Amino acid sequence: MSVKVVVGKNILDANEKNADDLRKVFHESGVRVVNMLGSPGSGKTSILQKVIPGLSPLRVAVIEGDIATTRDAERLSSLGIQVVQITTLGACHLDASMVSRAVSEIDLSTVDLLFIENVGNLVCPASFDLGEDLRILVLSVAEGSDKPLKYPAAFLTSQAVIINKKDLIPYTDFSLESAVAEIRSMKSSLEIFEVSCRTGEGIERLCGWIEDWAKGKVEVSK
Amino acid sequence: MHELGLVMNVIHMITQDASSRGFRRVKSVELEVGEFSGALPHALKEAFRIAAEGTLLDGATLVIDEVRAELCCKDCGRTFFPGKQGWNCPYCGAGGADLVRGMELQVKSYVGEAEECQSK
Numbered sequence: 001m002s003v004k005v006v007v008g009k010n011i012l013d014a015n016e017k018n019a020d021d022l023r024k025v026f027h028e029s030g031v032r033v034v035n036m037l038g039s040p041g042s043g044k045t046s047i048l049q050k051v052i053p054g055l056s057p058l059r060v061a062v063i064e065g066d067i068a069t070t071r072d073a074e075r076l077s078s079l080g081i082q083v084v085q086i087t088t089l090g091a092c093h094l095d096a097s098m099v100s101r102a103v104s105e106i107d108l109s110t111v112d113l114l115f116i117e118n119v120g121n122l123v124c125p126a127s128f129d130l131g132e133d134l135r136i137l138v139l140s141v142a143e144g145s146d147k148p149l150k151y152p153a154a155f156l157t158s159q160a161v162i163i164n165k166k167d168l169i170p171y172t173d174f175s176l177e178s179a180v181a182e183i184r185s186m187k188s189s190l191e192i193f194e195v196s197c198r199t200g201e202g203i204e205r206l207c208g209w210i211e212d213w214a215k216g217k218v219e220v221s222k
Numbered sequence: 223m224h225e226l227g228l229v230m231n232v233i234h235m236i237t238q239d240a241s242s243r244g245f246r247r248v249k250s251v252e253l254e255v256g257e258f259s260g261a262l263p264h265a266l267k268e269a270f271r272i273a274a275e276g277t278l279l280d281g282a283t284l285v286i287d288e289v290r291a292e293l294c295c296k297d298c299g300r301t302f303f304p305g306k307q308g309w310n311c312p313y314c315g316a317g318g319a320d321l322v323r324g325m326e327l328q329v330k331s332y333v334g335e336a337e338e339c340q341s342k
Contacts, residue, residue: 001336007329092223123260153258185309188318
């Protein structure tokens with residue numbers, strides 16, 4: 001005899017539960033958490049290298065997600081902060097259980113702000129809640145200004161977008177105007193930062209905003 | 223890209239439920255997959271076929287209801303599909319519409335086969 005069972009559950013239910021547990025741990029420890037995502041080579045690590053020294057009153061730690069190598073963690077540990085590397089060995093995104101294991105290696109009582117740098121990928125990380133309070137997407141000029149509409153989930157689930165490598169605009173067909181218009185047409189509340197890690201343009205404003213947000217002075221809409 | 227992982231979640235979820243109900247096998251599974259969910263229906267089906275082997279779901283049919291992305295204009299309230307005009311409302315031109323459908327990744331239902339009652 002066949003019986004139909006109505007389930008009505010999210011396929012990512014298990015991850016959502018793990019993310020909620022993490023969120024609770026972060027809140028109880030008073031740690032604000034940022035999930036940074038973007039394509040490989042968009043400049044996520046470079047932005048952290050530039051931004052973290054500018055957040056000096058805050059105690060910062062980083063969880064680095066990469067498919068292979070500990071290169072990014074090595075780049076960041078020279079900043080004298082706690083860095084934990086997650087090597088996913090092929091997985092295209094971080095999930096909440098991987099972050100839980102990495103968090104157990106961090107003394108959260110000595111941290112105010114935790115950055116989780118996701119695996120370079122503009123698709124998969126968007127679906128996985130890591131218990132973060134803020135999601136920042138990094139889009140670089142070399143990727144093209146047509147990307148927002150092509151990768152809607154990543155933009156829709158973020159609260160801020162950093163357009164990096166602004167110094168390259170004169171050498172490309174990138175239209176800052178149309179990129180910003182596309183982003184705004186999808187989600188008008190997204191905070192947009194135009195940055196160049198190479199020249200340092202825009203870094204100060206970005207640092208100021210992250211610091212204000214971490215201190216609860218700026219609200220973001222989900 | 224991570225369809226195998228998604229399918230493993232589905233198999234785990236349904237195996238637990240089906241076992242608790244005493245089903246001897248699962249005949250079909252129905253998923254709802256949104257256009258912007260990041261999961262590809264054909265990749266889900268292929269991954270499901272392989273990952274279900276040796277489980278209660280071995281040989282089960284995977285039915286996928288594909289949900290097209292749909293937007294609702296914040297200004298005029300009309301719904302529309304994202305198209306050449308991007309996400310701007312084709313009726314009033316406003317931007318910043320809300321995505322009302324298209325991110326779904328749901329297990330809707332499954333059909334289990336119960337043990338036949340033995341006649342004495």
